[in-house]
Amino acid sequence: MPFLLASAVKDLRRRARDPLSLLLWVAIPLVTGLLLDLAFGSEGSGPSAHLLVADRDDSLVSGLLVGAFSQGELGELTRVEEVDAPAGRRRIEAGDASALLVIPPGFGADALAGRTSTLTLIRNPAQQILPDILEESLGLMLEAAFYLRQLARAPIALFSTAGLPSGAATYPDSTVASGAVTINELVARVQPYLFPPVIGLETAEPEPDARAERGFAELFFPGMVFLALLFMARGMSEDVWRERAQGTLRRAVVSPRGLGEFLGGKLLAGAVLLAVVGVAALLAGRFLFGLDLRGVALAVLWITFAGTAMLALFVLVQLHATSERAGDVLTTAVLFPLAMAGGSFFPFDVMPGWMAAIGRRTPNGWALDELSRILSGQSDLAGLAAAFAGVLAVAVAAFLLALRRLRSGFATGG
Amino acid sequence: MIQVESLRKEYDGVVAVDDVSFTAGAGEVFGLLGPNGAGKSTTIGCISGLLSPTAGRIRVLGHDVMRDSRSAKSALGVVPQEIAVYEDASAEENVTYWGRAYGLRGGRLRARTSAALELAGLGDRAREPVKRFSGGMKRRLNFACGIVHEPRVLLLDEPTVGVDPQSRVRLLDLVREQAGAGTCVLYTTHYMEEAESLCDRLAIVDRGRVIASGTLEELRTLTAERDLVRLTGRFDPAAVSAGLAAAVPGVEVVSTDAAHLTVSVEEGSRRLPALFSALASLGAEIRETTLTRPSLESLFIKLTGKQLRE
Ligand SMILES: Nc1ncnc2c1ncn2[C@@H]1O[C@H](COP(=O)(O)OP(=O)(O)OP(=O)(O)O)[C@@H](O)[C@H]1O
Ligand SMILES: [Mg+2]
Numbered sequence: 001m002p003f004l005l006a007s008a009v010k011d012l013r014r015r016a017r018d019p020l021s022l023l024l025w026v027a028i029p030l031v032t033g034l035l036l037d038l039a040f041g042s043e044g045s046g047p048s049a050h051l052l053v054a055d056r057d058d059s060l061v062s063g064l065l066v067g068a069f070s071q072g073e074l075g076e077l078t079r080v081e082e083v084d085a086p087a088g089r090r091r092i093e094a095g096d097a098s099a100l101l102v103i104p105p106g107f108g109a110d111a112l113a114g115r116t117s118t119l120t121l122i123r124n125p126a127q128q129i130l131p132d133i134l135e136e137s138l139g140l141m142l143e144a145a146f147y148l149r150q151l152a153r154a155p156i157a158l159f160s161t162a163g164l165p166s167g168a169a170t171y172p173d174s175t176v177a178s179g180a181v182t183i184n185e186l187v188a189r190v191q192p193y194l195f196p197p198v199i200g201l202e203t204a205e206p207e208p209d210a211r212a213e214r215g216f217a218e219l220f221f222p223g224m225v226f227l228a229l230l231f232m233a234r235g236m237s238e239d240v241w242r243e244r245a246q247g248t249l250r251r252a253v254v255s256p257r258g259l260g261e262f263l264g265g266k267l268l269a270g271a272v273l274l275a276v277v278g279v280a281a282l283l284a285g286r287f288l289f290g291l292d293l294r295g296v297a298l299a300v301l302w303i304t305f306a307g308t309a310m311l312a313l314f315v316l317v318q319l320h321a322t323s324e325r326a327g328d329v330l331t332t333a334v335l336f337p338l339a340m341a342g343g344s345f346f347p348f349d350v351m352p353g354w355m356a357a358i359g360r361r362t363p364n365g366w367a368l369d370e371l372s373r374i375l376s377g378q379s380d381l382a383g384l385a386a387a388f389a390g391v392l393a394v395a396v397a398a399f400l401l402a403l404r405r406l407r408s409g410f411a412t413g414g
Numbered sequence: 415m416i417q418v419e420s421l422r423k424e425y426d427g428v429v430a431v432d433d434v435s436f437t438a439g440a441g442e443v444f445g446l447l448g449p450n451g452a453g454k455s456t457t458i459g460c461i462s463g464l465l466s467p468t469a470g471r472i473r474v475l476g477h478d479v480m481r482d483s484r485s486a487k488s489a490l491g492v493v494p495q496e497i498a499v500y501e502d503a504s505a506e507e508n509v510t511y512w513g514r515a516y517g518l519r520g521g522r523l524r525a526r527t528s529a530a531l532e533l534a535g536l537g538d539r540a541r542e543p544v545k546r547f548s549g550g551m552k553r554r555l556n557f558a559c560g561i562v563h564e565p566r567v568l569l570l571d572e573p574t575v576g577v578d579p580q581s582r583v584r585l586l587d588l589v590r591e592q593a594g595a596g597t598c599v600l601y602t603t604h605y606m607e608e609a610e611s612l613c614d615r616l617a618i619v620d621r622g623r624v625i626a627s628g629t630l631e632e633l634r635t636l637t638a639e640r641d642l643v644r645l646t647g648r649f650d651p652a653a654v655s656a657g658l659a660a661a662v663p664g665v666e667v668v669s670t671d672a673a674h675l676t677v678s679v680e681e682g683s684r685r686l687p688a689l690f691s692a693l694a695s696l697g698a699e700i701r702e703t704t705l706t707r708p709s710l711e712s713l714f715i716k717l718t719g720k721q722l723r724e
Binding site for chain 1: 459462463464465466484485487488490492494496497498499500501502503507511512514515516517519559
């Protein structure tokens with residue numbers, strides 16, 4: 001067995017004798033995932049409101065109302081599912097959706113005639129924000145419908161006064177078309193005034209088009225994984241102080257195979273553990289969020305590779321601290337900004353543009369972006385190669401600088 | 415096999431080793447004898463490649479330790495002063511790992527590992543985690559890790575500190591065996607008796623400098639068979655330096671201050687009464703007297719004016 005492997009095996013054995021911290025590292029992504037899962041519900045379909053609609057009216061107007069929930073920006077936030085009323089109630093009670101909208105029979109006719117009618121919105125008590133959004137949107141829509149009715153008196157009158165031609169189940173296409181065109185134009189004109197809260201919400205999340213296609217898991221999961229990687233890499237980097245304290249680092253310095261393989265073995269052992277944690281994290285993602293495991297093999301490799309680069313980086317930082325305590329502080333001071341800017345706390349998609357631009361240039365941010373692409377099946381060879389080269393460059397530079405520092409007296413406290 | 419020429423090592427301006435030169439050959443035990451802080455470990459560190467010298471030149475088997483460090487390191491076995499083993503691994507795992515660090519593998523690695531553990535008297539505890547070892551056992555393991563690859567040059571930095579007398583005898587025997595098999599051993603210690611019983615040649619170091627070197631015989635003659643008398647009490651340094659030699663023929667003042675006086679004299683025990691009365695007439699007050707027979711200790715005192723274990 002070459003010394004490099006022997007060094008890795010030695011470190012793995014030592015880790016195995018300290019299973020608690022090992023367990024902790026594996027638990028970090030699992031627990032984080034579990035907590036997020038509990039916080040956001042497990043639909044596996046993103047931070048979107050799930051609106052059940054029991055349309056007992058089934059008129060043109062109720063159809064328009066329901067349709068409004070799946071249009072434009074609101075549509076990206078809302079998943080509408082038609083149900084019948086009792087089934088809807090049961091599912092809300094089971095916590096299976098954000099809210100249930102019950103449209104009573106005759107709603108359309110009442111609305112067109114200007115008579116009051118009551119809509120019922122049953123909220124899921126376990127959810128906070130999403131039902132709020134639905135309720136507010138609904139309120140606005142009803143208000144809008146009122147003004148719309150004023151503005152569009154003519155086309156609406158067309159529907160109500162003409163009524164259904166006898167024997168026909170629906171309005172003639174021409175009537176619907178002209179009415180719809182007029183109403184659409186009106187809606188387009190007044191929309192900026194009608195949906196301010198929705199628009200306000202969206203400004204915090206640029207690139208709504210790209211985001212719309214991504215689920216919650218895809219948005220947050222890679223960041224979570226990288227948070228775990230960063231914590232783990234930082235934790236493992238402390239080992240250089242243990243090696244120094246017990247004098248074994250000095251032995252490594254004076255042995256001819258010496259430091260390259262000694263340090264390389266440390267990274268290799270770290271890589272093995274990172275791979276294990278990567279697999280655990282991806283499995284957790286699969287079962288908790290229904291994460292699509294399209295690129296799972298590639299994702300594990302990428303997690304391992306990027307995590308090892310982070311480990312090299314943290315080792316380098318440790319080696320430039322004046323004491324173990326200082327190393328602790330220093331690596332923490334590096335970890336949090338890296339995690340924050342690099343998309344581990346907030347996805348790049350919800351960051352202000354300039355911050356995301358910086359974050360994507362941190363080594364972990366770059367690697368994280370690539371992991372997102374791998375997981376969503378959007379990675380291509382050129383992008384992967386570029387990210388690989390970038391992260392590799394960081395890792396190699398960190399390794400060589402760390403080696404230099406080990407040679408220039410870290411072992412002897414100089 | 416070891417050549418040290420004008421070695422100098424500074425730590426941030428503090429000179430730890432200053433112009434140290436010596437050579438040691440195959441099958442020889444060369445001693446570096448000196449008190450705490452003399453620069454013994456620093457010298458060993460420079461030879462082993464742990465520290466880079468500020469100036470000077472070191473060769474091991476002809477390889478410059480700076481320029482051709484890999485070859486030099488391959489020839490060396492190092493037993494550091496501070497125990498350097500993995501506490502959470504077994505003794506066997508430790509020795510095997512460091513054997514690999516020197517390129518051993520396969521059957522030879524296994525054979526050498528058990529031989530080194532056997533030599534260190536740890537054969538029956540090989541599989542136990544080092545955590546459970548006593549201090550002396552850890553020290554012997556530290557030794558085993560340094561000799562597993564049968565180095566041609568062995569650097570031992572105070573290997574017997576904190577070892578019980580039995581283990582110590584065993585360790586010293588081990589060192590003799592290594593030298594007997596042709597290994598060049600550099601042995602640092604502040605134990606006079608060890609140096610006297612073990613070393614073929616030695617250098618006495620103090621404050622980074624070699625103050626005397628040679629074979630044991632050569633060093634003994636430096637003391638000129640004179641005894642050392644150390645006195646404590648109250649002295650007038652000026653009067654003592656000026657008047658004592660004239661008052662007692664053959665007496666040589668080695669050092670003196672207001673509370674201490676060290677003199678060298680032939681046949682000290684017979685001259686003590688004369689010494690006392692002369693000192694009394696010089697106004698000195700004597701509280702304690704120690705007489706030391708010629709030895710490395712007395713040489714050291716003669717050279718530095720202080721005892722080795724102060
Ligand atoms: N890393 C260091 N930084 C600064 N000074 C140091 C360092 N290591 C040793 N010294 C100083 O260098 C001098 C020589 O120390 P060294 O350890 O070589 O002595 P030694 O002969 O091995 O002593 P001991 O018998 O106590 O082991 C001492 O004055 C010590 O304080
Ligand atoms: Mg020392």
